[in-house]
Amino acid sequence: MNQPFTPVRLGRYVLPNRLVMAPMTRSRAKVDGAPGDLAAEYYSQRASAGLIVTEGTQPSDDGQGYLATPGIHTAAHVAGWKRVTGAVHDKGGRIFIQIMHAGRMSHPDNTPHHRQAVAPSAIAPGSQMFTATGMQDIPTPRALTAEEVRQTVADFRFAARSAIEAGADGVEIHGANGYLVQQFLAPSANTRTDEYGGSIANRARFAIEVATAITEEIGADRTAIRLSPGITMWGIDEGAEAPALYRYLVGQLDRLGLAYLHILHGGDEKLVGDIRALWKQSLILNRPGRPRDQIGADVASGLADLESYGQMVLANPDFVARLKSGAPMNEANRASFFGGAAQGYTDYPALEAATAA
Numbered sequence: 001m002n003q004p005f006t007p008v009r010l011g012r013y014v015l016p017n018r019l020v021m022a023p024m025t026r027s028r029a030k031v032d033g034a035p036g037d038l039a040a041e042y043y044s045q046r047a048s049a050g051l052i053v054t055e056g057t058q059p060s061d062d063g064q065g066y067l068a069t070p071g072i073h074t075a076a077h078v079a080g081w082k083r084v085t086g087a088v089h090d091k092g093g094r095i096f097i098q099i100m101h102a103g104r105m106s107h108p109d110n111t112p113h114h115r116q117a118v119a120p121s122a123i124a125p126g127s128q129m130f131t132a133t134g135m136q137d138i139p140t141p142r143a144l145t146a147e148e149v150r151q152t153v154a155d156f157r158f159a160a161r162s163a164i165e166a167g168a169d170g171v172e173i174h175g176a177n178g179y180l181v182q183q184f185l186a187p188s189a190n191t192r193t194d195e196y197g198g199s200i201a202n203r204a205r206f207a208i209e210v211a212t213a214i215t216e217e218i219g220a221d222r223t224a225i226r227l228s229p230g231i232t233m234w235g236i237d238e239g240a241e242a243p244a245l246y247r248y249l250v251g252q253l254d255r256l257g258l259a260y261l262h263i264l265h266g267g268d269e270k271l272v273g274d275i276r277a278l279w280k281q282s283l284i285l286n287r288p289g290r291p292r293d294q295i296g297a298d299v300a301s302g303l304a305d306l307e308s309y310g311q312m313v314l315a316n317p318d319f320v321a322r323l324k325s326g327a328p329m330n331e332a333n334r335a336s337f338f339g340g341a342a343q344g345y346t347d348y349p350a351l352e353a354a355t356a357a
Helices: 037-045 075-090 146-165 180-185 200-218 242-254 269-278 297-301 311-315 319-325 351-356
Strands: 008-010 013-015 019-021 051-057 095-099 128-131 134-137 170-175 223-227 260-264 282-286 306-309
Touching: 008 282, 019 319, 037 075, 051 075, 075 095, 075 146, 095 146, 146 170, 146 200, 170 180, 170 200, 180 200, 200 223, 200 242, 223 242, 242 269, 260 269, 269 282, 297 306, 306 311, 319 351
Parallel strands: 019 051, 019 306, 051 095, 095 170, 170 223, 223 260, 260 282, 282 306
Antiparallel strands: 008 013, 128 134
16 A cells, blocks of 8 residues: 555645654653653654654643643743754654643642642542552542633643744644543533533533634644544543534534544444544544554545554654565564653664664
């Protein structure tokens, strides 16, 4: 399949190939939340991917969920990300910073202000989280007031502007994997009775307001969103209305003319097909665990314009070259996924280095 190696337009950019580095939390930010020099090396090593989407990056102190994740809301964060984006651009790559508010998926021990997490409703996810003192139960969050919801939208807007100031080519809103945006979508996490809860339109309102605010701030052609229809994790259950909810949400988001929609495939092939029909801009599809011999199949069928990959890109800085040449891939070391230093982060060998060795 040669389609993955052909150019494609995405927003205001033309990418050299249709292979995307998926966002992956690596938990290696500095104490102040700024990415360090190793992050610049890590991302620039993988700049041959058509697009890099960074790890989830919090828009505020309230948005942090895990230890050692980066932010994009202070001058130090902007300076750190400038080194990352500059290194990627020096290699000819494109990079979108993913803005992620963890919502209830947080613990006070992991945040700078050590406050109770915030969420649509005061409902705990019923799971545990790693902290500096080990695994702990995630506490019940505090429900955001309507005014605080609007302030959170403003936080996303500010973070998007900060990302552009840091040299990012655009931003991806994290609306997937059980974090704040998806918490608003799911009745299991959102029992509000105001304009942000209840009906499909109300539960989708927060996602639409965030996307609208960011497009107003930096332009629709530099704004994107990731969704995970049907993914059930950490107490997320979107209920029987889920397909209708996503058809409505995608239809509303399509009106904004975003650069792309990034779908984490949850197994509902019909729904993904319906989303493809509704979405007029570029669509990136991620199928967890997809085998190597199926890479490019969704582009070839027209279901997606681009495909994103996580662990294979994590373990293979020259993923595109290995795929094109049929060379063997490095295996990812799960023990080094989160936290640590260079090991399992920037020390995966490129093909030419491995051959020389």
